[in-house]
Amino acid sequence: MAPPTTARVTAVETHDIRFPTSRDLDGSDAMNPDPDYSAAYVVLRTDAADGHEGHGFTFTIGRGNDVQVAAIEALRAHVVGRSVDALCADPGTLSRDLIGDSQLRWLGPEKGVMHMAIGAVVNAAWDLAAKRADKPLWRLLAEADPAWLVSQIDFRYLTDALTPDEALALLVHGREGAAERTAHLLERGYPAYTTSAGWLGYDDEKLTRLAVRAVADGFRQIKLKVGADLADDVRRCRAARAAVGPGIRLAIDANQRWDVDEAIRWTRALAEFDPYWIEEPTSPDDILGHAAVRRAVAPVKVATGEHVHNRVVFKQLLQAGALDVLQLDAARVGGVNENLAILLLAAKFGVPVCPHAGGVGLCELVQHLSMFDHVALTGTTEDRVIEYVDHLHDHFLDPVVMRAGHYAAPTAPGFSAAMRPESIERYTYPGGTFWAADLAARKENEA
Ligand SMILES: [Mg+2]
Numbered sequence: 001m002a003p004p005t006t007a008r009v010t011a012v013e014t015h016d017i018r019f020p021t022s023r024d025l026d027g028s029d030a031m032n033p034d035p036d037y038s039a040a041y042v043v044l045r046t047d048a049a050d051g052h053e054g055h056g057f058t059f060t061i062g063r064g065n066d067v068q069v070a071a072i073e074a075l076r077a078h079v080v081g082r083s084v085d086a087l088c089a090d091p092g093t094l095s096r097d098l099i100g101d102s103q104l105r106w107l108g109p110e111k112g113v114m115h116m117a118i119g120a121v122v123n124a125a126w127d128l129a130a131k132r133a134d135k136p137l138w139r140l141l142a143e144a145d146p147a148w149l150v151s152q153i154d155f156r157y158l159t160d161a162l163t164p165d166e167a168l169a170l171l172v173h174g175r176e177g178a179a180e181r182t183a184h185l186l187e188r189g190y191p192a193y194t195t196s197a198g199w200l201g202y203d204d205e206k207l208t209r210l211a212v213r214a215v216a217d218g219f220r221q222i223k224l225k226v227g228a229d230l231a232d233d234v235r236r237c238r239a240a241r242a243a244v245g246p247g248i249r250l251a252i253d254a255n256q257r258w259d260v261d262e263a264i265r266w267t268r269a270l271a272e273f274d275p276y277w278i279e280e281p282t283s284p285d286d287i288l289g290h291a292a293v294r295r296a297v298a299p300v301k302v303a304t305g306e307h308v309h310n311r312v313v314f315k316q317l318l319q320a321g322a323l324d325v326l327q328l329d330a331a332r333v334g335g336v337n338e339n340l341a342i343l344l345l346a347a348k349f350g351v352p353v354c355p356h357a358g359g360v361g362l363c364e365l366v367q368h369l370s371m372f373d374h375v376a377l378t379g380t381t382e383d384r385v386i387e388y389v390d391h392l393h394d395h396f397l398d399p400v401v402m403r404a405g406h407y408a409a410p411t412a413p414g415f416s417a418a419m420r421p422e423s424i425e426r427y428t429y430p431g432g433t434f435w436a437a438d439l440a441a442r443k444e445n446e447a
Contacts, residue, residue, distance in 0.1 A: 007048035007084040012076040012121070015041040016069045017419070018062060018429040019360060019392060020438070025201025026391055027061070027358065030227035030257040033201070036062035037360040037392060038429075040069045040117070041419065044124045046084045052131040055418040056124030058116040058331040059359035065429065071117035074104060079121060088129035092152040095122045095337040099154070111309035115334055122335025123365065127415035136410040137336070138371035142178060146171035153341045157312045161319060167344045174347075174377040181375045189406030190370055191381055192388040193221035193251065195358050197240070200225040204239050211243040218405030221249035221276065221385055227257035230269060237273040246274070253279035256307070260289040264296040277301040277325050284308055290322035303327055306356035310334065311341040318349040327387075329356040330365035336415075339369055347378050357387035363400045364393070364416040367407045395423035 021027050022034040038061060044054035060068050078097055087094055098118040099110060107114040130137040141149065150168050194217075197210035207224075214222050224240055226233040233252075240250055252275045258266060263281035278300055282289045284307035294302040305327030308314055317323050326346045328339055346353045353373060355366035363386070370386050378384075386407055393399035398416045401408040410416050426434045 004085055005048055007046050009044055009079055009082045009084060009087065010047050011043075011045040012072070012079050013043040013045060014069045014072050015039075015043075015424050016065050016429045017041050017057075017360075017424055017427050017432075018065055018435070019395075019427055020434070021391070022062070025199060027389075028199045028201035029225040029253065029255040030200060031255040032061055034062075038062055038065040039360050039419070040065050040072055040120060041424065042072050042120050042124050044079065044121075044128055046128070048084050048132075050132065052128055053418075054124035054126075054128030054131075055415070056120045056122070056127060056335075057361060057417065057419075058120040059362055061359075068113055068116060071113045072120055074114075075101075075117055075121050084128070084132075087125055088132050090151075091122060091125045091129060091335075092154070092337050094125050095152075095334060096154060098122065099334060110312070110334065115310065116332060119331055119333055119335040119338070122337060123330065123415060123417065126336045127417050131414045134413050136368065136413060137415045138368040138375070138409065139182075141336075141340075141368070141372040142182065142376040146175060149340060152337050153344070154311075154337065155341070158315055158341060158345070161315045162341075162345055162348050166348060170344055170347050171377065174379055177379060178376050181379060185371055185375060185409050186411075189403055189408045190367065190374060191385045192219065192402065192405055192407050193223060193249070193354075193385040194219045194388045194390065195223045195225075195253075196388070196390045197222050198224035198236075198253075200228060204236065207236060208239050208243045211240050215244050215248055217402075219248075219388075220405060221251060223251040223253055223279070223387070225255065226252045226270065227254035227266070230266060233266075233270060237270050237275070241273045249276040251275060251277045251279060251303070254281050256280045256283055258282050260286070260292050263289075263293045267293070267297040267300055271297075271300060275300050277303040279303040279325075279327070280306070285313070287313070287316045287320050287322050290317060291320045294322055294324065301325055303354065305329060306332060306358075308332070311338050311345065314342050314345055318345055318351060323351065326351050326353045327356045328353055328366070328369065330362055330369060331359075332356075336369075343369065343373050343377055347373075352383045354385050355387060358389045360392045361396060361417065361419070363388055363407075364396055364398070367400060367410065368415060371407075371409055395419050395427075 018038040039057040301324035303325035
């Protein structure tokens with residue numbers, strides 16, 4: 001434990017960072033044909049002698065990233081001037097103060113742009129806390145006192161499904177055997193699946209080539225985007241199934257494209273290719289719709305979560321029996337504190353968590369949450385996989401490392417959130433060197 005200090009947070013610095021991914025159709029799906037993977041990025045600076053900074057971000061796909069940055073800036077007054085010791089000892093108080101801002105709360109509550117901004121700031125605080133504790137975040141969480149973890153969770157609106165006492169019991173029980181699981185995790189890593197073969201904009205040759213390579217690289221599950229055209233989906237699923245063989249799990253992802261009846265028809269039409277799950281079959285807000293799809297398409301599983309606003313909606317999805325696989329996202333909800341609640345809800349209901357990570361930096365973040373879950377909560381990786389998408393990692397200072405289809409456990413202190421300064425400089429929109437040159441060239445073409 002570091003000695004007490006009088007250090008304060010001195011600045012909340014923001015950056016609008018956008019990568020031109022739309023040019024290669026990386027990330028393309030049935031609802032997002034031309035995403036430019038972007039980060040509304042925040043740095044907490046302090047006057048502490050250790051020089052540590054807290055880095056966090058939320059993920060968007062291009063236009064609107066400036067709106068997201070403005071939302072983070074609206075939180076600045078809550079953060080600047082805080083004691084660094086107090087912030088790191090109790091990020092839950094920051095989380096509660098941000099969520100509880102009586103005027104900003106009107107913009108949600110606890111959903112959308114404002115809530116994602118809170119998530120970015122809260123995650124930055126956890127990055128700082130983990131750096132000061134000299135531990136990767138998964139380890140800080142896995143070694144924390146269970147009662148302290150419970151104190152980090154906002155149980156408002158949850159107690160009909162999960163009480164603080166139940167959460168404590170799950171965490172105390174989850175700690176049994178943690179040392180062995182930590183050793184195993186450090187040796188083997190955490191299983192992953194890959195989405196990189198199946199973007200909708202890829203042709204069949206590229207899809208087949210990447211699917212074959214994924215299996216050779218050790219992945220036991222791949223995922224395909226579906227939902228734009230049924231004949232295309234039949235052809236692509238057939239090609240993918242032929243490429244990977246019968247023993248590999250093939251997930252499909254509609255990115256909210258369908259109405260409920262259409263989701264049922266379409267999923268059944270692809271059933272001959274033995275899809276493992278159908279992801280986001282319909283609106284992420286439609287809890288009863290997901291439940292209806294799940295009843296109708298079994299044994300195909302229903303997965304959702306990357307656009308689920310908050311713990312309250314996850315609670316209802318679980319209570320309604322609306323999902324088989326819970327896909328939390330590190331940067332959609334209000335940060336680590338709310339994701340602790342979501343992991344505990346999933347554990348209580350016995351639903352596996354397979355985090356969403358298609359985006360910039362999401363692989364880097366979610367691995368910490370899954371590894372904590374494995375070591376100190378559910379104690380298992382059975383039927384659990386973290387999404388892996390193989391681009392943009394080189395922009396991070398502590399990028400994910402894949403070994404034989406597994407995420408290697410991060411060992412560097414922090415939340416793996418920090419981007420390289422030169423990447424921030426180059427891809428800041430619109431003034432960074434890449435975008436300034438790109439926008440000037442476009443202007444010239446138009447002239
Ligand atoms: Mg998805």
